[in-house]
Amino acid sequence: MPDKTMDRIAKATPPQVATRIRGLSDRTIAWIFVAPTIFLLLAINIFPLIWTIRLSFTNFRVNRVNADVKWIGLRNYERILTDPDIWHTMQVTAHFLFWTLFLQVLIGFALAYLINKKFRGNDLWTTLIVLPMMLSPAVVGNFWKFLYQPQIGLFNYVVGFFSGTDPSSFSMIGSIDLAPWAIVIVDTWMWTPFVTLICLAGLRSIPDYIYEAAEIDRASKWRQFWTITVPMVLPFLMLAVLFRGIENFKMFDLVVQLTGGGPGSATELTSINLKREAFEKWRTGYASAYAVILFVTIFGLASIYVKALNRVKER
Amino acid sequence: MKIARFMMAAAVASISTTVATNASAESMTLCWAAWDPANALVELSKDFEEKSGIDMEFEFVPWPNFADRMLNELNSGGKLCDLMIGDSQWIGGAAENGQYVKLNDFFEANGISMDDFLPATVTGYAEWPKGTPNYWALPAYADVVGWTYRKDWFSRPELQAEFKQKYGYDLDVPKDLEQLKDIAEFFQGREIDGKTVYGAAIYTERGSEGITMGVTNVLYNYGFEYGNPENPYAELDGWVNSEGAVKGLEFYKELYDCCTPPGSSDWYMSETIDAYKSGQVALQMNFAFIWPGVNADPNVGGDRTGYFANPPGPAGHFAQLGGQGISVVANSDMKDAALEYIKWFAQPEIQQRWTDMGGASAMRSVVEAPDFPDKQPFNKAFLESMAIVKDFWAEPAYASLLQAMQDRVHTYVVAGQGTAKEALDDLVIDWSEIFEDEGKL
Incomplete structure (x- = not known):
């Protein structure tokens, strides 16, 4: 396989380049150009991955360099997969993932649909809408902590104003029932613009003549939406879901700043739990196994999803 | 060509100057949390710099990230910190994993006695295993x-x-x-x-x-x-x-x-x-x-x-119990200078000045002085509190x-x-x- 790639690269190289450097074949020149990238990829991605897999079968702790490292087979994997606390964090992550994707797709698409219509101030609104995603997640986590503050927070005030409840009577990040929704709201606020932008690109890629043809055929607006707009934007939307899904599966900074995983472990996502195992408890072998399980999960889900995406694109 | 030569000469000159500067003044780094007492320690340490000729550098990390940052440093065998004012709970791990220098011989050779410090702080900040005369730190900041x-x-x-x-x-x-x-x-x-x-x-x-x-x-x-x-x-x-x-x-x-x-x-x-x-x-x-x-x-x-x-x-x-002891990081290249700092810091007059400047000495001559309880409105409560302390596990x-x-x-x-x-x-x-x-x- 690599040979074929090299041949292709060699063929693609203009003849002048090869003749300019005497004594070197086109294949060698191609290798010289590709080697640094391959080396970096091996050093930064592949080697750590293999090393992590190796560590996952041991009881290694990075803070005990003098201790004997024992090969313990699948024990780490067994412990992780039978630990109810880990399954709890998986459930918390699944809740977060499902609702953030659902809301972001819904609101993101709706906003893109609205922005795509020509109206006065369209550009200004587009700029304003994409502002949240330009902020740092840690900053967003911190200021939403203030917005959720029961005594002075704007969020509680607004909810209180419309519902008639006392703003200080509920705490979004202190209540076990509300905290999982608190992180969903913030992530949705921050990342819906990303989905909006991708959907907008999809909407603007639909040629006007398709709608014009549909008008001539007397298709209703509703039918145009379902038979032209949605199918043609779907590949873009699915791409946005893929990006957001992968990002949210490893969500860390925003939630740590906002809730610290609490109350209790109500918002402890897998990435937070993994960080605690790896860099607070220093259970390196165990955390490596945990990371491998998460990697396989994301990789597996993403592969299935990409196949579905390709199928949609081929239609 | 002339320009290239000039640039090379300038670079060589710049490197030589840097080397010369480094050679003329030793420096070491003290790591602690970023809080008010740390600022007081910077001021206090100027006396050490003057007397020893060693430049002090400081690495202060806000409390929420302090343990993460500093334990990463210790565990990775980093050389950032020569002196560490680490949390009391770290002592077991740092001692057993060889991250701190054991100070018994040094204390003995320099006449530093743990009897001069509040017993609870010695147990909490310096000993491992607890209740044994094995010292890995000098009580630096008494807190409760x-x-x-x-x-x-x-x-x-x-x-x-x-x-x-x-x-x-x-x-x-x-x-x-x-x-x-x-x-x-x-x-x-x-x-x-x-x-x-x-x-x-x-x-x-x-x-x-x-x-x-x-x-x-x-x-x-x-x-x-x-x-x-x-x-x-x-x-x-x-x-x-x-x-x-x-x-x-x-x-x-x-x-x-x-x-x-x-x-x-x-x-x-x-x-x-x-x-x-x-x-x-x-x-x-x-x-x-x-x-x-x-x-x-x-x-x-x-x-x-x-x-x-x-x-x-x-x-x-x-x-x-809160508070910390000051330890010498085993991986440091400046261990002698770090020990010199601890020797200086353990002097009664420096401990007194430490408290006066906003620190909290654990030295008995300071906190058991007759005028101490009335020096500040909170000193009585501090003394009462230090007499009743209990600490969390300090296990590795x-x-x-x-x-x-x-x-x-x-x-x-x-x-x-x-x-x-x-x-x-x-x-x-x-x-x-x-x-x-x-x-x-």
């Missing part, structure tokens, strides 16, 4: 959890009368934890000077160590033990989750539910300070290091604030033990899930698993 209260509110005649009528005793410094809860309850939601105020600001933070540092002040006094003192690792059941401990945990939850400001579900040192200084609460739980700052505060300082040690409970009188696996407790306690106290008995039973299971992993069972 205590309370501040709004003396000006307590002294209002109308509030005093109302309190006496309601509870049958005087509104004053609480004599026990039950009284503390009464007082907090009394102030909760009360209008004072046109502003709604609340009872108490207490530790509830989930992410690092907050709620554990808070709840232990109640648990200890209700009978919680870290295990059977005769057999600490193997016998947790019945000690960690004793009847008293369960009642203590219930008490902390009641205090959280009844008497804290809304939204205080993730509060640690800075949030409680803010709540107190902004006039939101009548009582504040916090480490004593904040007391000088409170005393100097224009809103609540001076006569408006009083200080007291953690009140006793039905089973004893203890307070959670302390972080795992701590995270388990953070999770179980926060789940019960803040999230309101399960019962206190279940939380402590689960904690026994967690801790037993950790000790089993550690090979201690």
Whole structure:
């Protein structure tokens, strides 16, 4: 396989380049150009991955360099997969993932649909809408902590104003029932613009003549939406879901700043739990196994999803 | 070509200058948390720089990230820190993993005696294993959890009368934890000077160590033990989750539910300070290091604030130890200079100056001086508190033990899930698993 790639690269190289450097074949020149990238990829991605897999079968702790490292087979994997606390964090992550994707797709698409219509101030609104995603997640986590503050927070005030409840009577990040929704709201606020932008690109890629043809055929607006707009934007939307899904599966900074995983472990996502195992408890072998399980999960889900995406694109 | 030669010459000259500069002045780095006492230490260390000719550099990290950053540094064998003022709980891991230099021989050779320091600080900050004369640090900063209260509110005649009528005793410094809860309850939601105020600001933070540092002040006094003192690792059941401990945990939850400001579900040192200084609460739980700052505060300082040690409970009188010792990092290339610094720091006059500048010496000649209790309005409470300290595990696996407790306690106290008995039973299971992993069972 690599040979074929090299041949292709060699063929693609203009003849002048090869003749300019005497004594070197086109294949060698191609290798010289590709080697640094391959080396970096091996050093930064592949080697750590293999090393992590190796560590996952041991009881290694990075803070005990003098201790004997024992090969313990699948024990780490067994412990992780039978630990109810880990399954709890998986459930918390699944809740977060499902609702953030659902809301972001819904609101993101709706906003893109609205922005795509020509109206006065369209550009200004587009700029304003994409502002949240330009902020740092840690900053967003911190200021939403203030917005959720029961005594002075704007969020509680607004909810209180419309519902008639006392703003200080509920705490979004202190209540076990509300905290999982608190992180969903913030992530949705921050990342819906990303989905909006991708959907907008999809909407603007639909040629006007398709709608014009549909008008001539007397298709209703509703039918145009379902038979032209949605199918043609779907590949873009699915791409946005893929990006957001992968990002949210490893969500860390925003939630740590906002809730610290609490109350209790109500918002402890897998990435937070993994960080605690790896860099607070220093259970390196165990955390490596945990990371491998998460990697396989994301990789597996993403592969299935990409196949579905390709199928949609081929239609 | 000329330009290239000129550039090369300039580069060589620049490198030579840098090397020469480095050679003329040694420098070493002291790592600690970023807080007020650290600034005082920078000032104090100028004397060392002058006397030794060694430049001091400082690496200060804010508390929430302090453990993460510094333990990463120690575990990775980094050379950033030559001196480390590390948390008391790190001592077991740092000693067993060879990250700190053992100081016994150095102390002996330089006439530094641990008898000169408060015994609780020696045990808490310097010894490993605990209770043995193996020293890995010099007590550097004595700290303990205590309370501040709004003396000006307590002294209002109308509030005093109302309190006496309601509870049958005087509104004053609480004599026990039950009284503390009464007082907090009394102030909760009360209008004072046109502003709604609340009872108490207490530790509830989930992410690092907050709620554990808070709840232990109640648990200890209700009978919680870290295990059977005769057999600490193997016998947790019945000690960690004793009847008293369960009642203590219930008490902390009641205090959280009844008497804290809304939204205080993730509060640690800075949030409680803010709540107190902004006039939101009548009582504040916090480490004593904040007391000088409170005393100097224009809103609540001076006569408006009083200080007291953690009140006793039905089973004893203890307070959670804070503070740190100063250690020499084993991986340092500047060990001799670092030891020189510790020798300088251990001098009684330097310790006195340390306290005067805003530090908190653990040296007995300083804190047991006849004039010490009256030097500052909080010194009496500090001395009382230091006499009743108890600390969390300092095992190499302390972080795992701590995270388990953070999770179980926060789940019960803040999230309101399960019962206190279940939380402590689960904690026994967690801790037993950790000790089993550690090979201690």
